[in-house]
Amino acid sequence: MHDFAVIGLGAIGGATAAELIRRGHSVVGFDRYTPPHTMGSAHSDTRMIREAWYRGSPYMPLVRDAYRGWANLERASGRRLLRTAGALMMGPSDGRVFAGSPLRGVAQPDTDYIFLSADEVVDRFPWLRPDPGTVTIYEPRAAILSLEACLEVTLEAAEGADLRFDEPATAWSTSASGVRIRTARGEYAARRLAIAAGAWTPQLLPRLSLPLEVERTVQYWLEPAGEHANALAEGPAWVWELEREGTWYGFPPTARGLKAGMHFQAGRRTDVEQVDREVGSAETEALRNLFDRYAPGAAGAPTHASVCLYTNTPDENFILDRHPRLSRVAIFAGGSGHAFKFLPVLGGLMADLLTDEPPSRDLSPFSLDRFR
Ligand SMILES: Cc1cc2nc3c(=O)[nH]c(=O)nc-3n(C[C@H](O)[C@H](O)[C@H](O)COP(=O)(O)OP(=O)(O)OC[C@H]3O[C@@H](n4cnc5c(N)ncnc54)[C@H](O)[C@@H]3O)c2cc1C
Structure with missing residues (x-):
């Protein structure tokens, strides 16, 4: 019998398996695909x-x-x-990015976070065109993670674990002595179980009726434009709330191009089994229009696009907790579009829950109790 089983070897499950191995435990892990893959929440550069x-x-x-x-x-x-490429957080002063957000507490002057007027944004980053009145915080230390490399390194760190790819877990159960996991290929036993199945989590925990919503979101790549191509590559990234169009983001170009997309879009709720993986010309045009209006000359037409999934909780905070009735089972879910950056930490916190170590950080904001 293994010490631990992990269902889902994407961002957080992979990190959980790696941390359990680092702590000297035996681990069996399952993924329905072979990460990094393009079906869940962790792909695209x-x-x-x-x-x-x-x-x-x-x-x-x-x-x-x-x-x-x-x-x-x-x-x-x-x-x-x-x-390190820096990042801009931009929006109307009474919008979601600033009003009622922790950013209100940012003191000025402060070298970690620099406030810029719309004119100062244009002076520093001439490919951007914020409306007058747009508030901007520039965070020079913000950085870009190379996603696929991060996942590869994480799974390499889990060396020694029995990692079973393209082997979906179809059922699991607990008993006094441990857990059993049934997969498409066999049955496995472990003392405890981590469930980190991203957008598929509700299928594995149907009785908990978790308040998770899967959101379809599209990432686009564009050719950086000639005049600004070198400067764009230096950064910064941006997250930019617009009153009418919603919040969009852009990343400094990599070999694949400049990546951009929308962050949280009402009306994009979907079922993980029925996600529309095609990207329509109307959505591509809407993104192109944003560049024309707010970053003219930064980039050419989108060259390709990829659908990705957010799994959102109502308050956009993660779920990181033990199963409310089954203490052998720990759950991570509800990445809500912002969990990747925390991957090394969340793997450690999941391992704390599974090994009964006191968690290194307060987990109460992520408890399941808040939905009851
Ligand atoms: C477009 C986009 C942009 C984002 N940008 C950022 C960002 O800039 N910064 C940031 O911090 N976060 C960002 N995120 C969020 C971040 O990528 C996710 O929160 C994170 O990847 C969630 O990790 P996860 O392990 O929960 O899910 P995933 O990484 O999707 O992993 C879940 C895994 O479980 C597997 N699985 C599911 N069911 C089963 C089963 N029955 N049996 C076996 N395996 C199973 C799946 O195959 C998958 O590999 C973004 C997300 C998207 C979609």
């Missing part, structure tokens, strides 16, 4: 790590731990995973 958004929230210590965790992974693997 890059992810952002930034902290200003989390100021004053329970995430602030986690984001600091995460930077340390990524640095450790870089040292251990000898691979570069993170590139």
Whole structure:
């Protein structure tokens, strides 16, 4: 019997398996595909790590731990995973990005977070065209994570685990002595179980009726435009709330191009088994229109696009908790579009729950109790 089983070897499940191995346990893990794959929430080139958004929230210590965790992974693997490029958080002063958000507490002057007027944004980053009155916080230390490399390094760190890819878990049960997991290929036993199945979590925990909503979201890549191509590559990334169009983001170009897309869009709720993986010309045109209006000359037409899934909780905070009735089972779910940056930390916190170690951070904001 293994010490631990992990269902889902994407971002958080992979990190959980790696951390359990690091702590000297035996682990069996399952994924319905072979990560990194394009069916869930963790694919497509890059992810952002930034902290200003989390100021004053329970995430602030986690984001600091995460930077340390990524640095450790870089040292251990000898691979570069993170590139400092800076990030802009932009929006109307009474919008979602600023009003009622932790960013209100950001003091000025402050070298970690720099307030810029719309004119100052244009002076520094001439490919952007914010409306007058747009508030901007520039966080120079924010960084871009190389997503696929991060996942590869994480799964390499789980070496020694029995990792079973393309083997979906179809059922699991607990008993006085442990857990049993049935998959498409066999049956396995372990003392305890981690469920980190991303958008598929409700299928594995139907009786909990978790308040999770799967959202379809599209990432686009565009050719950086000639005049600004070199400067764009230096950064920054942006997350930009617009009153009419919603919140969009852009990443400095990689070899695949400049990545951009919408962050949280009402009306994009979907069922994980019925996700429309095609990207329509109307959605591509809407993104193109954003560039024409707010970043003219930054990029050419989108060259390709990829559908990705958010799994959202009502308050956009994660679920990281033990099963309410089955203490052998720990759950991570509800990444809500912002969990990737915390991968090394969340793997450790899941391992704490599974091994009965006191969690290194307060997990009450992520408890299942808040939905009851
Ligand atoms: C477009 C987009 C942009 C994002 N940008 C950022 C960002 O800039 N910064 C940031 O921090 N976060 C970002 N995120 C969020 C982040 O990527 C996710 O929160 C994170 O990947 C969630 O990890 P997860 O392990 O829960 O899910 P996943 O990484 O999707 O992993 C779940 C795994 O479970 C497997 N699985 C499911 N069911 C079963 C089963 N029955 N048996 C076996 N395996 C199973 C799946 O195959 C999958 O591999 C973004 C997400 C998207 C979609």
